[in-house]
Amino acid sequence: MNDTTPRLLVVDDDAELRTLIAEFLSASGFSVEAASNGEAMDKLLQQGRFDLIVLDQMMPGEDGLSILRRLRGPNGPAIIMLSAMGEDTDRIIGLEVGADDYLAKPCNPRELLARIRAVLRRRAGGSEAGPMGKVRRFGSWALDIVQRQLTRTGVSVALTDAEFRTLSAFLDRPQRVLTRDQLIEHARGLGSDVFDRAIDVTISRLRKKLSPDDPIRTVRNEGYMFTLKVEG
Structure with a gap:
């Protein structure tokens, strides 16, 4: 990895899914870290900036929407929400709070990869x-x-x-x-x-x-x- 490699953070309490996504994205050329909850995520954010966060909406403790609200800002990372519910109402709430994109779980890793690349490309002014x-x-x-x-x-x-x-x-x-x-x-x-x-x-x-x-x-x-x- 070099200094221009996008840094991604996967935040999900499902250990198996978190590992699967992180390994797939890493094999796709990204620098990837993973966290099981908001507290672990915050510790990683203190160590350096991430370009994009893949964020589970439903987690014990602080949920994804709460995390999304506090991370949004002009200099914040792009955020793609994942939710096991997948209802239109949940998608609307995620988008309204400020998510850059939203995918229902379980999602195809290749579709997630395509969404990540599209968001990063737009963020870079492509x-x-x-x-x-x-x-x-x-x-x-x-x-x-x-x-x-x-x-x-x-x-x-x-x-x-x-x-x-x-x-x-x-x-x-x-x-x-x-x-x-x-x-x-x-x-x-x-x-x-x-x-x-x-x-x-x-x-x-x-x-x-x-x-x-x-x-x-x-x-x-x-x-x-x-x-x-x-x-x-």
Whole structure:
């Protein structure tokens, strides 16, 4: 492993599954550590930064959603949630709290690997990010595409991966109606398990973060429109 190898952390109380995932990801070229609970995870986080955490939602002690809430932030690691429940409601809650992606357990390790690579690629500002130029400006806001940083008059506002990709789609096509299908494609990537309610949740979060401007308008029976002029 070299200094550029992504560091992953697998947090799951199921020892067999934790070992299986960690070994598979390690064999796939990542630097991988594993923890059985939030306390063990915190000790590893104190030793160094991780690029992405695979986090079980249901664990004894501090659960995955509680961990997700405290780890989210502009400089926090990407987080993919795993849950044995797999219901739409659970997925929505995970995405609403700020997970970058969500998979039901048991999951295919190859699908998890593909999701991890996609999230890391987007975090690095790879080709899937889409927009041309480094900074897009609208109203009193600025979105740095490379740093994935949203600011308003110098104050940074944290975005999840889905929020960043959705906002980028709007900024690429301002003052045009975008359907849910178009936004889902940009927010989560082709072929991923996404549904209308999830994109509605992402847009609702964006609206709160972009208030009081609220430049996203619902177009009845069609989709959404970004109303502000975009520069850059």
